Amino acid sequence: MGSFTLTHERPDCFYDRFERKSELQHQTHYCPGCGHGIVHKLLAEAIDGLGVQDRTILVSPVGCSVFGYYYFDVGNVQAAHGRAPAVATALKRSLPDKIVVAYQGDGDLGAIGTAEIVHAANRGEAITVIFVNNGIYGMTGGQMAPTTPLGKKTATTPFGRDALNEGYPLHICELLASLEAPVFLERVGLGNNKQIMGAAKVLRKAMENQVKGLGFSLVEVLSPCPTIWKMDPVEAQRFVREEMAAVFGIGNYRDRTATATPRPARPAPPKLEELPGILGLGNGDRDRLPCGETSAVxxxxxxxxxxxxxxxxxxxxxxxxxxxxxxxxxxxxxxxxxxxxxxxxxxxxxxxxxxxxxxxxxxxxxxxxxxxxxxxxxxxxxxxxxxxxxxxxxxxxxxxxxxxxxxxxxxxxxxxxxxxxxxxxxxxxxxxxxxxxxxxxxxxxxxxxxxxxxxxxxxxxxxxxxxxxxxxxxxxxxxxxxxxxx
Amino acid sequence: MNAQLTKGNEAIVKAAVLAGARGFYGYPITPASEIAEAAALYFPLAGGVFVQAESEVAAINMLYGGAAAGGRCMTASSGPGISLMQEGFSYLAGAELPCVIADIMRGGPGLGNIAPEQGDYNQIVKGGGHGNYRTLVLAPDSVQEMADLTTLAFDLAERYRNPAVVLADGFIGQMMEPVTFADPRPVAAPPEWAVTGTRESRHNLVSSIYLEPDKLEQHVRKLEAKYQEAERRETRVECWRTDDADVVLVGYGIVGRILKAVVEQARRHGMRVGLLRPITLYPFPVEEVRALSRRARAFAVVEMSTGQLRDDVRLALEGRRPVEFYSRVGGNAPSAEEVLAFVEAKFEALRESEVLVHG
The missing domain is CATH 3.40.920.10 (Pyruvate-ferredoxin oxidoreductase, PFOR, domain III)
Structure with missing residues (x-):
């Protein structure tokens, strides 16, 4: 029998108690078998491992993970639906040496926020995006997501998703891989422990890229939603492993980490007294004589x-x-x-x-x-x-x-x-x-x-x-x- | 510094940089584009950030991120773009983030046109987004005020932790007048609540979500109290020859300028007319309007929209005095001559109805 260590400790960058609810403060608000808890832990371990808890700002979305800030003991900003990449853009530009993570679900990132993610990726914003794809709208109660597989029945596709009516599942990694700027794009799954172990490495890499000052990194996580899928957790994992992964291929779609160069640092700001000159004010003007009362013109x-x-x-x-x-x-x-x-x-x-x-x-x-x-x-x-x-x-x-x-x-x-x-x-x-x-x-x-x-x-x-x-x-x-x- | 001939839109940017703003997130739209263009030049030179966003929706949410980081930052747009930003206004107010938005109004509704109008009054002054919030609204009537009120907007935004809007029309944005700019201010350290990615700020949270009704009610009451304080403390108004006025004209922005010419001409024709020009549209100068109603027999609102300002004057007066109304829209500005003719006719009617016994 091989030797291994069982770890029951929380990552340091999780809070000791989760104050989301008045009761059961030792557990998350997520449903049993939900992927968010796992992704949270993998992200927290990456933050711990890289030693960046004090430098990290988490942008949480609208969706089930809206309450990310109850768990992550880092700087927290909660964004409007779909806008986390825009919010993260300005945070990172304002604080270039901080670690800015946008955490988004499939409705947030793939539907209402499509423009924001595409353009943040295209600008090569030096942020890390965690994209949790469970193929369904969880928080609003089971409506179709842009990533819902064809044929699946949801609250808004009662006859099953029909390509003629709802189009096809959106492949975010593939879409973003058509852009020049992203440094790292990879899709992982939570379908079994092996996949989860792989996901841990990829998440850490996506975070490490930012610590190194490289550009845009995104990890798409195929994640179970047993409650809305009306499955037990084991069955939900099987669904991720077999059915989700059949639609959304697990693997790397972009890795330029070896060749990417860090964004150059902004030049030092000018001195305060230089500002008027920079703005074209107060240089070379002659003193003007006030015109006399008599010259009524x-x-x-x-x-x-x-x-x-x-x-x-x-x-x-x-x-x-x-x-x-x-x-x-x-x-x-x-x-x-x-x-x-x-x-x-x-x-x-x-x-x-x-x-x-x-x-x-x-x-x-x-x-x-x-x-x-x-x-x-x-x-x-x-x-x-x-x-x-x-x-x-x-x-x-x-x-x-x-x-x-x-x-x-x-x-x-x-x-x-x-x-x-x-x-x-x-x-x-x-x-x-x-x-x-x-x-x-x-x-x-x-x-x-x-x-x-x-x-x-x-x-x-x-x-x-x-x-x-x-x-x-x-x-x-x-x-x-x-x-x-x- | 000597006065510099400056375009209204550029004055906003220069004043913002001098006031310590180092973040601009915008999307071009006529007649506000010069603001983004000047910001693209001056913000990076001043050591700041300029991002041309993919939409006004993204721009206002970048502003949210920039403000959350604790820096002075701003955006600018016009009618249709401001409509798209309204969700963001609501989030900014809900999360109590200070920032400045300049709205250089154009003709609407819909695509309308790019000529000057004042049709954004309601969506800005009344709060076009969802929920119980207000924006602090400053209305410049000159290029000098474009600069001065931009500076003030940053100060008020910070004092109340709320978005502040510089609401101007296309005329004020596009015209040039001499401006004396304030001395540059250093970039202040981020406020205590800001999320700056440090150990000290780790527990800070920028959010507008309060799931429990009691908590949200508490939050909304807190915002309400701030707005009430602003109403007590921040009202600004220009009263021009109102001391002996029988009729008080009310107008803001470019209309305020036109009405000054009307006041002079009317007085030459023997009519005691004055001008009340709201500088803050929210908080609205309710007390100042009421104070003038003690002497004035009537008010006449002139605006480049169809009664949006008039409604606030009526609310302030609560029926104390009649409110006459004249407007031009669609990109047309009222000429001083046509407003004078309107005032003359109203004056005559007031005399006939003996509202003006001493006229």
Whole structure:
């Protein structure tokens, strides 16, 4: 007779008493013959064996194992149905040197949480997932699971699972094995002691992978559910061994532990005082002079044109320059599909007083880069306002005697300096010439801030100057009477 | 730091990083995508985590995990994505996890459109998920407030161990205004209850399950008491020219800005009109509304939804004063001119019915 040791001790990382229920605190809440108790013990032994009890966080699911935290004396987080991989993802990313275990059943992982497990696996999250597959919904009382074998009668497949109606049992290991990122995928069974001994080794390996800092590991455990299957524990084990294993092949589906490299450690975080610089704050800004009480200015500007004409950028230059000039400013774009095709417009306000509404419904400056914009926004222009239109002449029927209207072929002027896309900045120059909106220097500084490429900056400075020149050539008197403050 | 011209959505991210947030879990959606984009840039540079989740469902549950680990973390979305997150809101509140969610509202229902609306009011302010919980809701009306209220949202979330929402519309998210950012704050040590994978935190549990009715009742009462405390302590409101107002306009977010222009114009036309702008939508400024009802003869709610805010104003007033209502939806914003015309008509009607004897 061989010598062997009988062990009746609990793993250290189990609690001494299970407080799940007020009575019978020496035993679990699981039914006699249920696989969860075995899997819990194998997991606990792996945690003990690796000496990681103090570093381990267990994410328990919705299902029979929702109360995992009554047994495991480790950090515990209970997750919403199916979401354990998402919860575990953030735990692991937040605490990269901790051991994060997601424990899930077949409904949790294979049905409602399919997206979460696939994507956590695909990102190669460096977590360990224990997937207990018993082919049935236990906690809710025996409904079909995604892993229920064909033909099996359940509470929701009273005629037996029919592939035409319910599809086929979902093979999670095989599914995840189609992904590049997982390091370790293996299916084990609890069909007899030999299988259980094998499962112990695999579970330990899946945990060890994480201790080594390797990527995603998952162990699928074919597990008995005698109560719902309406079998005695022995018969249930036979069912696992013979019928479940016939549908779900026991074995390894991915083992890259020999070649996988640990995830690199995150670089050290920056110092606190470096943060503003990282966020692009507070560097290189000039002190701004508050504008005086007397300079009551209220520019309400609407810029409009086709998408791609630089409408939003022109508005942004105005706002940036206005801020530099000491005004209160706001910039509000039309956004979304309009940015990608069709028309584009934005609302810009420069005011010597705090801005109430950033929406400009009655502009006193309209910059119309195309004809539809002129038609659309001209009626709203306030009497006495100014309109700059990108064209040779104001189109027929668009005349208004109570506003100053200037038509100049801005795009053609931009063409002359070789870049038709700079038409928006030619308009900017014209506007600056026609009004005392901001100083040239402030507009140039704004361009400098917004235009990263030196080449484009030079072109824009040139375009702005051409705009001023062309505006000077117009015969209209230049006066600020058209604009006033409130 | 000087004021920086900043887009609303980016202001949220920068303020979050400065407030010590180091986890962002999100899924893109217009008009909130710039938040995820800016977070993808700045969170890793600040030594934090950015994960683009596979869905809003996953994003909110990542937030649950990040918050359980005790760090300041956030997500952002808009209408349809927020709907998907509602289960997670409920779990976060049930498990008492502090975190921040930004909702940049767009047009609904269904796919609706991506233009600004305020139709998420009910699902955010009333708690769109299951069970007896609330979220703390802050409603910025400017890019400066996008930053300031994001910081406040993190502080309130922690103080009450509850999710806090920055509820803005597409306009506030997309527009640019000058912002002065707060000084950076260090990342705080995780709170005592957090699950951090240490010996000391080993007995900590983050969970929302209480199987026994007595235990769950106790838990729900505890949450209820927190919300009552928030109602006593955290209400924030801006009252604009309300001291002598006969008619008080009520609006939040971009509408609050438009209504300021309306107030100025109405006063030039001889109407004593003021603005009450709730900054906290939950807790709702009930006392502030009631206080104004002592002088004001009528209230007029203006919103970019079909009466969701109006219902709360009515509840606050309990019939003390009539509540007029004007709304635009579908991505349209009310212009100051059209609201002024509405106010004028209502003012005239009030004069005729002699509600305004001194008008």
């Amino acid at each position: 209220d520019y309400r500007i609407r810029v409009a044109g086709f998408g791609g004409q630089g409408v939003l950028m022109l508005g942004e230059v105005l706002a940036e320059a206005g801020l530099d000039a000491g005004y209160h400013v706001s910039w509000l774009p039309s956004y979304g599909p309009e940015m990608r095709s069709g028309t584009s417009n934005c609302h810009v306000r420069l005011s010597s007083r705090p801005i109430d509404s950033p929406l400009v419904s009655q502009p006193n400056v309209l910059l119309a880069l195309n004809e539809p914009s002129l038609h659309k926004f001209l009626p709203g222009v306030e009497p006495g306002g100014i309109v700059l239109y990108n064209g040779d002449a104001i189109p027929e029927g668009c005349g208004r005697g109570d506003v100053r209207m200037v038509a100049l072929p801005f795009t053609r002027i931009a063409d002359q300096i070789g870049v038709s896309k700079a038409a928006n900045i030619v308009i900017l120059g014209a506007l600056l010439e026609a009004t005392d909106l901001v100083e040239n220097e402030q507009a140039t500084a704004a361009l400098h801030k917004l235009v990263k490429s030196p080449k484009w900056f030079d072109i824009d400075v040139q375009a702005m100057e051409r705009g001023r020149e062309e505006m000077r050539k117009t015969t209209m008197p230049v006066s600020d009477d058209y604009l006033w403050g409130v």
